[in-house]
Amino acid sequence: MFGSVSFDAMSSALDALSLRQQTIADNIANVQTPGYQARRVAFEDALKSAVARGSGQVSATVGVSVEPTREDGNNVNLDTETVSNIDTGLRYQLASQAMSNEFSQLRTAIGNA
Template sequence: MNLFSNTIDSLEQALNYSSLKQKTISNNIANVDTPNYKAKEVVNEGSFKSALDSSMNAYRTDQRHYDFSQSNATKQVITQKNVQYNNNGNSVDVDKEMSTLAENQIYYNAVTDRIGSKFQSLQNVIRGGK
């Protein structure tokens, strides 16, 4: 039995994604002067399919239509290859990393705000609306 909706699980996955992205970005920034270091980025595969409910079934009239079966979304850290910004073989673009860091911070703040309000609602229900 699922006591809570899947919202808390989804928000937990969003926090894990944001945390992994934060670690990857900070690792890139820390290695900005390391020769031959290749920048890494986090790729969230299958987010469309993971957002769908596993009980949802669709009638497919064509093989090219999406299959709505449940699959686990995987988050991978990939290395950007064949890219070079500096003469020493380093591919870290500090301006891009800083803007991605700010974007990730806004995303993290939104998710933590949403999960906080979710727990506040649960606390309100437990207290009986007082």
């Protein structure tokens, strides 16, 4: 189980989703900061490729958003951040439930051994 592609993929996804939640919080905190450029966390494509290669270990990358800026040079869109936060929270819940199921299966297997 540990070291399996699914375990590594779920672990990588949880780490990346946690980073995305922090990044969204940083973006929202800076919504009124002149010149602040929103940041985006990417990992899904890298994770998909890693799983296809038989690995699940990836690191998320943080980049700058290419959304248009306001007159003050800030490009944080509160609506976009709110939707992204909800989406990320739901994905995190799903991934953590999948990990919980993996551990539950392991506990059952150990208990029956």
